[in-house]
Amino acid sequence: MSACLAVVPAGRAPAPLPVSVTGPTLAQAATPAPSSAPQSGPVSGYMDFHVNQPTGATPGVIDFHRFVLLFYHRFSDRLRFVGELELEHAIVEGLEEGGELALEKAYIDYLLRSEINFRAGMILVPVGIINERHEPPVFHGVERPFVDTVIIPTTWFEAGAGIHGSAGRGFRYRIYAMAPLDATAFTAGEGLRDGAQHGSEAVVRNVAVTGRLEYVAVRGLQLGVSFWRGNTGFNVPTIHTTVGLYEFDARFTRGRLETRAQHARVFIGGAADLNAAITRNTGVNPNVAEQLQGTYLEAAYRILPSRFPHDAALFARYENFDTQFRMPAGYVKLPQFDRDAWVLGATYWLDPDVAIKFDYSHVRNKSTAVPAPRSINVGLGWWF
Amino acid sequence: MKRRLLRVAVVLACVALMAVSLRGHQDQPAPAKVVHVVAERFSFTPSEISIDAETRVELRISSEDTTHGFRLIGPGAINVEIPRRGRGEARVVVQIAEPGDYVFECSKLCGAGHGFMRGKLRVRAKAATP
Numbered sequence: 001m002s003a004c005l006a007v008v009p010a011g012r013a014p015a016p017l018p019v020s021v022t023g024p025t026l027a028q029a030a031t032p033a034p035s036s037a038p039q040s041g042p043v044s045g046y047m048d049f050h051v052n053q054p055t056g057a058t059p060g061v062i063d064f065h066r067f068v069l070l071f072y073h074r075f076s077d078r079l080r081f082v083g084e085l086e087l088e089h090a091i092v093e094g095l096e097e098g099g100e101l102a103l104e105k106a107y108i109d110y111l112l113r114s115e116i117n118f119r120a121g122m123i124l125v126p127v128g129i130i131n132e133r134h135e136p137p138v139f140h141g142v143e144r145p146f147v148d149t150v151i152i153p154t155t156w157f158e159a160g161a162g163i164h165g166s167a168g169r170g171f172r173y174r175i176y177a178m179a180p181l182d183a184t185a186f187t188a189g190e191g192l193r194d195g196a197q198h199g200s201e202a203v204v205r206n207v208a209v210t211g212r213l214e215y216v217a218v219r220g221l222q223l224g225v226s227f228w229r230g231n232t233g234f235n236v237p238t239i240h241t242t243v244g245l246y247e248f249d250a251r252f253t254r255g256r257l258e259t260r261a262q263h264a265r266v267f268i269g270g271a272a273d274l275n276a277a278i279t280r281n282t283g284v285n286p287n288v289a290e291q292l293q294g295t296y297l298e299a300a301y302r303i304l305p306s307r308f309p310h311d312a313a314l315f316a317r318y319e320n321f322d323t324q325f326r327m328p329a330g331y332v333k334l335p336q337f338d339r340d341a342w343v344l345g346a347t348y349w350l351d352p353d354v355a356i357k358f359d360y361s362h363v364r365n366k367s368t369a370v371p372a373p374r375s376i377n378v379g380l381g382w383w384f
Numbered sequence: 385m386k387r388r389l390l391r392v393a394v395v396l397a398c399v400a401l402m403a404v405s406l407r408g409h410q411d412q413p414a415p416a417k418v419v420h421v422v423a424e425r426f427s428f429t430p431s432e433i434s435i436d437a438e439t440r441v442e443l444r445i446s447s448e449d450t451t452h453g454f455r456l457i458g459p460g461a462i463n464v465e466i467p468r469r470g471r472g473e474a475r476v477v478v479q480i481a482e483p484g485d486y487v488f489e490c491s492k493l494c495g496a497g498h499g500f501m502r503g504k505l506r507v508r509a510k511a512a513t514p
Contacts (some may be wrong), residue, residue, distance in 0.1 A: 044493045073495040077457050082499060112503050114487050131498045138425055138449055164500065170431060172500065216427040253448070306470065348457065352468040353450050382420055383450055383495070 033068040045069040047135040050357075051145075064090040066090050066136075068104075082110045083318035084220045086155070102198065104157045112349040113165070119176070120161035126174045127226040129249045129262055136381020137355040140300050140315040140347050143377065146339070146363070147321050150190045151264045151294035152247065158208075159199030170217020180208040181265030183232035183241040183274050188287040189337055191266060191323045192243065195232065206231035208262075211269040220253040233270065242269035254301040257311070265325075266292040272328035290328045294321035300347070315359075318342055335366035345377075398403035400451030415477055423466050423490065427499030434506045438484050446473040456505065463491050483509040490507040 010186035042328045045068050053060035067090070071083040084105035092099035105123030124132050130139060130148040134155060138144075148154045162176030179202035181195035195205065208230025213221040233241035247264040268274070271290040279285045320340040327333045345359025357379040363372040398401055400503045404435045416439050446452050447466045454474060456462040466474045480486070490501035 046495075070493060070495075072498070080453055080499065082493075084496065109499050111487075114485070114502060119499075133425055133495065135495045137452075138495075144460065166431070166502070166504065168432075172427075172431075176502075214427075216429060216431060219429045222427070309471065311502075352447075352470065 004190045013340060015130045019265055022059060026081065039268045042073070042126040043069055043071055043384060046135045046137075046381065046383040048239070048379055048381035051375045052142070054120075055374045055376070060309050070105075079338055080111070081108060082109070082150075090139070101376075102155075102157075104155055115167070118161070118163055119174075121159070122157055123160050123162070123176055124235050125178070125210050125228060126176070127154040127156065127159060127210065127228055127245060128154070128247050128264060129224070129251065129260060130154050131156050135383045136357075136379070137383055138352055140298065140313065140357070141343050141361075142357045142362070142379035145245070145296050145298075145317065145343075146224065146319050146341055147262060147264060147294035147296045150193060151266060151292055152245070153193040155193070156196055157198060158196060159202055164210075167213070170215055171213060172216065173211065173213050177207045177209055177212040178230075179204050179208050179228040180234065180335055181232045182235055183268070183270075183288075184235040184278060185242070186268070186286065186288045187323075189323055190333060191289075191292045192245075192278075195291050203234045204215060204331070205234040208232075222251045224249045230266075233274065237272070241274045244269070246291075257317075258300040259298065260298055260384070261295075261297045264293070264323070268292075272330060275328065280354055285331075287324070287327075287331055287334065289324040289326060289331075289333075291326035292321075293325040294319065294328045296320070308312075311352070313347045315347065316342070316344050336370035338366040339372060340364055353378075353384065358378055387476050389476045389510075408418075410500065413440060415440040417441045419443050421445040421454075422448055423452040423501070424455070425450065425495050425505050428488070428490075428501065428503040431503035432506065433503065434508060435478070435480070437510045438481050439510070440477060440479045442477045443478065444473050445476065451492050452494050452501070455489055455491035457487045457489060465492060478505070480505075480507045483507045 025142060038320030047067050049064040051060060051062045065088060068086045069085050071082045082105060082349055086102045086104050088100040090099060092101045103382055105124060107119050107123050110118040115156055128148055130144050131152060131154045137220060147241040155289040160176045162174060164174035166172045175198045179197050179199060184195055185194040186192055187194060208228060210228040212224055212226035212277045221247055228245040230243060232243050233239050242268040245264065249262040251260040268290050269289060271288050275285055275288055296319040297317060298315055298317040300313045302311060302313045304310065322338045324333045341361060341363040343359050343361045345357065348356045359377050360378060362374045418485060419433055419441060421443055422505055445466050447469050451468050452466040454464050454466055454476060464474045464476055484507055486505040488503050488505055490498060
């Protein structure tokens with residue numbers, strides 16, 4: 001095999017290839033030659049901090065929301081390790097709410113062939129756009145979409161193992177078995193969010209199954225469908241509760257236009273029994289729904305000419321999300337949880353890896369008594 | 385006088401070296417095929433590339449976001465950095481004799497889904513000439 005490598009800067013006429021590397025023929029070579037280009041550094045990461053100023057009398061907050069370090073090690077061509085350690089809200093103090101230090105990812109990949117590879121450890125649940133793709137410069141808006149917060153509980157990670165690979169013709173998949181959710185931590189307003197065990201001495205009386213199929217064959221188009229399914233009632237063995245989450249999403253980019261859409265629905269089996277059991281144990285009815293649903297549509301347009309060293313985009317996102325979409329018989333749907341939101345704003349990239357974000361978020365709900373939040377948000381996020 | 389002659393000789397030698405160097409690049413045969421590849425968190429498009437054995441093919445790889453890497457797994461030394469969006473493109477010319485499937489992957493940690501960023505270079509046997 002012979003190979004020539006070159007990096008051609010943008011805006012210049014193609015020059016003769018300045019670097020030429022001639023390797024041994026494939027048939028002759030016994031061991032891989034050392035790589036000449038830089039490997040990924042041992043540490044990468046991303047950070048974001050922002051100012052959220054609600055309208056009205058509520059004081060604004062400034063928050064160093066995420067400080068995330070990623071670690072990568074290649075034992076061999078077949079065996080790799082990836083880890084991600086995240087500090088949220090800047091500080092963690094014993095027994096105080098606020099900060100959170102989490103091991104969001106720590107897995108070993110054994111790469112067998114492109115069709116099938118094995119993964120085990122702490123893994124991101126492969127559901128939705130944001131959960132596996134949440135570096136601040138790659139999504140618009142200071143905060144993640146509401147649907148990716150209260151319907152799909154990002155960042156959703158769990159201990160587990162499974163397989164992933166290519167299914168051919170631009171399709172790729174991943175299927176994992178994971179520790180299940182804890183149904184006793186579900187809430188009316190934030191759905192499954194507090195139910196993840198996060199691989200922390202997680203109970204595995206039952207095992208959940210999750211998977212995703214993606215289509216990435218067409219330039220600019222990415223389609224995905226994903227699911228999560230498992231029994232979730234291990235903390236209340238007398239009842240049988242299940243969760244099924246089904247989601248599909250699409251991203252399409254053509255020239256300066258970027259669009260994305262996502263729809264997710266959650267089915268909680270045995271929600272009435274769950275509510276009754278928690279009420280008996282705690283005296284408080286959690287009013288957990290039997291179905292949750294969320295959808296969002298987003299469009300963005302890059303406005304600066306390509307010769308400009310920086311980049312900027314305007315975006316608009318509409319979200320509709322209801323954590324009490326269907327209630328079990330005998331339980332009342334609360335209108336403040338039937339919400340929609342407009343998020344309008346701009347992203348300015350000082351560098352493709354450094355983004356300044358600004359947006360106005362206007363949430364509405366169906367309640368006449370409970371106000372919905374509106375806020376002006378400014379953020380800075382970067383990847384290195 | 386001697387100094388002037390020495391300077392002239394040095395300049396001529398440099399010019400001769402540059403000419404030989406450029407000649408070397410011009411002698412490389414042009415690739416028979418150019419394939420444009422887009423790298424983006426966390427996929428290559430196209431993720432499956434078919435080429436003929438013993439044919440020179442140039443891959444022009446650009447990024448839609450951050451810095452990625454292109455590494456062809458297996459014997460050889462192909463591992464190149466793909467510049468960030470708007471910062472140019474990486475070019476890789478391959479000419480592979482042996483038919484088969486070769487996996488390529490991102491070699492620069494680019495985010496949570498870095499491990500999924502893989503593709504396949506399929507080298508077809510050259511049709512026998514009658």
